[in-house]
Amino acid sequence: MKPEIKSVxxxxxxxxxxxxxxxxxxxxxxxxxxxxxxxxxxxxxESSIHRMAVLCNEIIAxxxxxxxxxxxxxxxxxxxxxxxxxxxxxxxxxxxxxxAARDNKIKxxxxxxxxxxxxxxxxxxxxxxxxxxxxxxxxxxxxxLKNI
Numbered sequence: 001m002k003p004e005i006k007s008v009x010x011x012x013x014x015x016x017x018x019x020x021x022x023x024x025x026x027x028x029x030x031x032x033x034x035x036x037x038x039x040x041x042x043x044x045x046e047s048s049i050h051r052m053a054v055l056c057n058e059i060i061a062x063x064x065x066x067x068x069x070x071x072x073x074x075x076x077x078x079x080x081x082x083x084x085x086x087x088x089x090x091x092x093x094x095x096x097x098x099x100a101a102r103d104n105k106i107k108x109x110x111x112x113x114x115x116x117x118x119x120x121x122x123x124x125x126x127x128x129x130x131x132x133x134x135x136x137x138x139x140x141x142x143x144x145l146k147n148i
Contacts (some may be wrong), residue, residue: 007053007060008087009096020059021052028079035137040077049100053080053089060084063093065100068110073101075111094124098148108147117141 012021026040044066048116053061061080067073073096080090101109112132113121122128125146 004086007055007092009051009053009092011050011053012059017052018050021050021062023061024052024059024081025077025079028081029077035136042076049097051093051096051100053084053093055084057112061089061093063097065097065099065109067104067106068104071107073104073106073109075109077078078111078117086144090120091124102148108145110143110145112141113144115142119141121146 012018023039026035026037030036030039045064048064048066051063051065052059061078061084063078064076065073066076075094078090078093080087080093098109109126111121111126113126114135118128121144126144127146129143129145132143134140
């Protein structure tokens with residue numbers, strides 16, 4: 001593991017911050033599979049809690065929490081820039097999203113993890129429930145759950 005990076009975890013607030021936040025999501029989670037810009041967003045953006053890690057005015061990681069019902073929320077769009085993987089940034093985003101869930105009286109968090117990230121989530125108390133969907137016909141996902 002790389003040395004822990006001391007970034008600032010915050011929510012995007014300005015139009016420019018959101019623009020850069022979505023650009024990072026697209027660059028990491030969609031562009032490598034030739035998905036168009038806009039594919040990094042869905043219908044829950046306006047009602048979600050967004051978190052980003054900022055280092056020297058650059059967004060280096062992001063994640064989102066949206067509410068399914070009064071007791072359940074889903075984490076989506078977790079992404080860390082390649083240069084900062086294994087540095088603790090992903091953990092910091094995850095912890096911030098879990099704290100936001102607790103603040104909103106959420107009891108259970110669900111997510112669909114890419115196969116490559118399952119161990120990361122398991123280290124943070126998430127359990128694999130089942131094999132989920134195959135994104136872009138090649139990225140296996142697993143439905144995971146954590147009671148908080």
